[in-house]
Amino acid sequence: MGGHNPGIKLLDKDGKRIDGRGLYDLRPIKMEIGVLKKADGSAYLEWGGNKVMAAVYGPKPVMPRHLANPYKAVLMYRYNMAPFSVDDRKRPGPDRRSIEISKISRDALERIVMTEYFPNTMIEIFVEILQADAGTRCAALTAASLALADAGIPMRDLVAACAAGKIDGKVALDLKKEEDNYGESDMPLAISPRTGDILLFQMDGLLTKEEYLESLHLALEGAKKVSEMQKKALKDKYKIETLGGEDDKV
Amino acid sequence: MTKFEDEMLWNIKSDYVHRLAQQGLRVDERGQFDYRPIEIIPDYVTRPAGSAMVRMGNTTVIAGVTMDVGTPFPDTPDEGILITNAELVPLASPNFEPGPPDEDSIEFARVVDRGIREGQVIDLNKLSIEPGEKAWMVFIDLHVLDYDGNLFDAGALAAMTALNVAKVPKYEDEKIIREEVSMNMPIKRQVVETTFAKIDDFLVVDPVLDEEKSADARLTIATTDDGYICASQKGGPGPIKVDEIEQMIDLAFEKGDYLRKIMKDAIKK
Amino acid sequence: MREIVIPGEPLGEANQDRLPYGVFREGDKLYSALYGLVEPDKGIRITPLNGRYLPRVGDVVIGIVIMARHSGYVVDINSPYVGHLSIPRHSNLKFPRLNPGDVVTVKIASKNEVGDVALESPRRLVKGKLIEILPTKIPRVFGKSGSMLDLIKNTTGVQMIVGRNGRIWLRGEPDAIIKAERAIRFIEENAHKYGVTDAVKKMLEGDI
Numbered sequence: 001m002g003g004h005n006p007g008i009k010l011l012d013k014d015g016k017r018i019d020g021r022g023l024y025d026l027r028p029i030k031m032e033i034g035v036l037k038k039a040d041g042s043a044y045l046e047w048g049g050n051k052v053m054a055a056v057y058g059p060k061p062v063m064p065r066h067l068a069n070p071y072k073a074v075l076m077y078r079y080n081m082a083p084f085s086v087d088d089r090k091r092p093g094p095d096r097r098s099i100e101i102s103k104i105s106r107d108a109l110e111r112i113v114m115t116e117y118f119p120n121t122m123i124e125i126f127v128e129i130l131q132a133d134a135g136t137r138c139a140a141l142t143a144a145s146l147a148l149a150d151a152g153i154p155m156r157d158l159v160a161a162c163a164a165g166k167i168d169g170k171v172a173l174d175l176k177k178e179e180d181n182y183g184e185s186d187m188p189l190a191i192s193p194r195t196g197d198i199l200l201f202q203m204d205g206l207l208t209k210e211e212y213l214e215s216l217h218l219a220l221e222g223a224k225k226v227s228e229m230q231k232k233a234l235k236d237k238y239k240i241e242t243l244g245g246e247d248d249k250v
Numbered sequence: 251m252t253k254f255e256d257e258m259l260w261n262i263k264s265d266y267v268h269r270l271a272q273q274g275l276r277v278d279e280r281g282q283f284d285y286r287p288i289e290i291i292p293d294y295v296t297r298p299a300g301s302a303m304v305r306m307g308n309t310t311v312i313a314g315v316t317m318d319v320g321t322p323f324p325d326t327p328d329e330g331i332l333i334t335n336a337e338l339v340p341l342a343s344p345n346f347e348p349g350p351p352d353e354d355s356i357e358f359a360r361v362v363d364r365g366i367r368e369g370q371v372i373d374l375n376k377l378s379i380e381p382g383e384k385a386w387m388v389f390i391d392l393h394v395l396d397y398d399g400n401l402f403d404a405g406a407l408a409a410m411t412a413l414n415v416a417k418v419p420k421y422e423d424e425k426i427i428r429e430e431v432s433m434n435m436p437i438k439r440q441v442v443e444t445t446f447a448k449i450d451d452f453l454v455v456d457p458v459l460d461e462e463k464s465a466d467a468r469l470t471i472a473t474t475d476d477g478y479i480c481a482s483q484k485g486g487p488g489p490i491k492v493d494e495i496e497q498m499i500d501l502a503f504e505k506g507d508y509l510r511k512i513m514k515d516a517i518k519k
Numbered sequence: 520m521r522e523i524v525i526p527g528e529p530l531g532e533a534n535q536d537r538l539p540y541g542v543f544r545e546g547d548k549l550y551s552a553l554y555g556l557v558e559p560d561k562g563i564r565i566t567p568l569n570g571r572y573l574p575r576v577g578d579v580v581i582g583i584v585i586m587a588r589h590s591g592y593v594v595d596i597n598s599p600y601v602g603h604l605s606i607p608r609h610s611n612l613k614f615p616r617l618n619p620g621d622v623v624t625v626k627i628a629s630k631n632e633v634g635d636v637a638l639e640s641p642r643r644l645v646k647g648k649l650i651e652i653l654p655t656k657i658p659r660v661f662g663k664s665g666s667m668l669d670l671i672k673n674t675t676g677v678q679m680i681v682g683r684n685g686r687i688w689l690r691g692e693p694d695a696i697i698k699a700e701r702a703i704r705f706i707e708e709n710a711h712k713y714g715v716t717d718a719v720k721k722m723l724e725g726d727i
Contacts, residue, residue, distance in 0.1 A: 060599050114543070119633050154553055244714050244718050
């Protein structure tokens with residue numbers, strides 16, 4: 001959350017945002033599944049100016065062995081920003097922000113991934129932010145969910161995430177970088193779309209109760225829209241066409 | 251898999267690679283000195299001063315060129331500063347672990363750096379802001395996304411492409427204004443690297459992962475567009491012979507020109 | 520008709536007690552836990568599009584000996600779980616002397632809830648090429664009653680041993696191995712489509 005810059009107007013006189021969007025519009029999102037060769041599952045996501053790559057390895061034996069759980073798989077989630085992903089070069093390696101994001105993202109997936117199927121193993125989820133434009137933790141978790149599906153890891157549901165915030169006094173959906181820097185609040189949220197359960201939730205800024213609830217509902221709606229896109233991307237990836245000759249069955 | 255178990259798997263694959271090598275064949279049916287299909291995407295990401303993604307077969311590397319202002323080194327007071335770093339992020343391979351750079355990522359960064367630095371690719375004099383006090387720092391960050399052998403060539407090509415499209419921001423009143431461009435990155439030479447792997451006596455160009463793991467030795471040669479060799483690095487426990495090096499030099503120039511052409515075409519588009 | 524299902528997708532009413540892998544129940548409804556294929560007229564069963572090999576008793580797999588212990592061997596079976604091969608104290612059958620790095624076919628003898636996997640009936644494999652494909656595509660490499668396997672073997676002349684854990688052992692002339700591998704990779708990529716058998720047949724016959 002940046003400071004307030006009275007010089008920047010985030011909404012024009014018609015209520016349009018600096019990128020032309022309305023208050024409740026999502027940025028354009030593109031999803032690609034199974035893009036990496038070495039990973040067990042992977043997904044690439046573009047969300048506005050965000051470029052995010054997620055990969056999953058596992059289930060695999062736990063290293064170091066003393067971290068193994070005899071009843072279920074252990075999840076490991078690592079959110080990492082590439083040095084060139086932001087305007088001022090970010091020094092490589094985990095910083096406190098990345099560590100916190102990794103922790104809450106892992107928690108979001110903990111009950112969704114059916115870890116009880118794989119005792120004494122671990123599942124590693126890696127997300128690299130190649131280009132950042134606010135909302136990276138939401139983009140990362142959304143991509144991670146697709147990568148987990150691509151890896152064939154059983155889950156109770158996909159996980160979809162989206163953020164809402166407040167800019168120039170108005171609650172708005174899906175803030176971009178400038179809006180996040182100069183806006184008054186940021187609220188990222190992730191859900192299990194089938195049940196509406198909220199799995200990740202944070203907020204910073206100053207909001208009245210009404211604004212808080214408005215923001216919450218807006219982020220929820222955004223996440224639901226994102227989950228529809230995830231579903232479509234997964235279904236569209238495999239065309240069940242017929243090759244050349246007649247039908248054949250195994 | 252532990253490192254030990256991993257080595258076991260490679261021994262089995264290595265047997266097969268060696269047997270093919272004895273017949274002059276490669277695991278992926280390539281010609282002995284052929285590169286895998288190469289894709290170059292300049293300006294792959296937009297935040298840094300310049301960037302490029304290179305795919306060589308399945309090996310995928312992004313190079314980002316970011317600029318900052320710092321104090322020049324005392325022995326080169328009127329030159330800009332070049333720093334190259336590499337991240338073998340765990341996402342790219344089951345064998346990469348999270349943590350500080352290990353010997354492989356350090357070697358990778360230093361070999362790519364050596365080609366650019368020794369080849370004098372960047373006119374560092376043009377990057378001085380105030381001699382002895384302030385100069386531009388050029389950070390080249392190599393980020394591996396998918397590791398299927400031969401990071402050196404892919405990384406060096408990505409770095410060279412990124413430098414070619416990089417724009418130096420404006421520096422005014424002690425502040426970097428990133429939205430404005432003061433000049434294109436001052437480039438003096440085009441440097442690329444060509445890596446050879448030696449499997450018994452069989453030399454191949456652009457080793458794929460199975461070949462890289464099975465090779466007894468490897469040699470990377472960096473060449474410039476005006477006929478110089480500016481860096482070399484041997485890796486692996488096995489020996490290489492002088493006449494093999496002579497053969498590799500000629501190939502390095504030929505392949506270097508090939509890579510430079512692909513890069514030029516990609517940037518033009 | 521084949522359909523793609525995704526994690527969390529409803530599959531119908533729950534009216535059975537034993538649920539196949541990748542199907543779970545919430546309340547009185549069944550859901551898919553996996554990204555996979557279903558054929559609704561063939562009942563509630565999901566063919567995952569991907570996933571690591573989970574050992575099943577009776578499966579024949581291709582393993583790599585990792586370590587020798589006095590009681591037997593630790594074997595990597597390309598699974599989140601490692602296999603253990605005990606040397607039987609009294610046995611009429613010849614038990615091969617194994618070294619770390621040996622490639623063997625083994626059978627899954629048993630497994631328990633914490634993932635310990637016991638193996639039996641080892642046979643060493645020598646001088647071939649070991650490839651790995653997605654274990655979920657292995658049934659397609661076998662084909663109906665082994666027909667696809669026979670097709671590849673007969674047209675290319677390779678010796679082929681297919682492990683349920685996604686590992687395949689090929690032995691033969693280099694170009695025969697290349698042809699066989701190409702066919703196997705094609706099956707791996709197109710397993711979800713109709714007409715794969717004919718397409719592979721054309722591919723193999725065309726190659727010769």
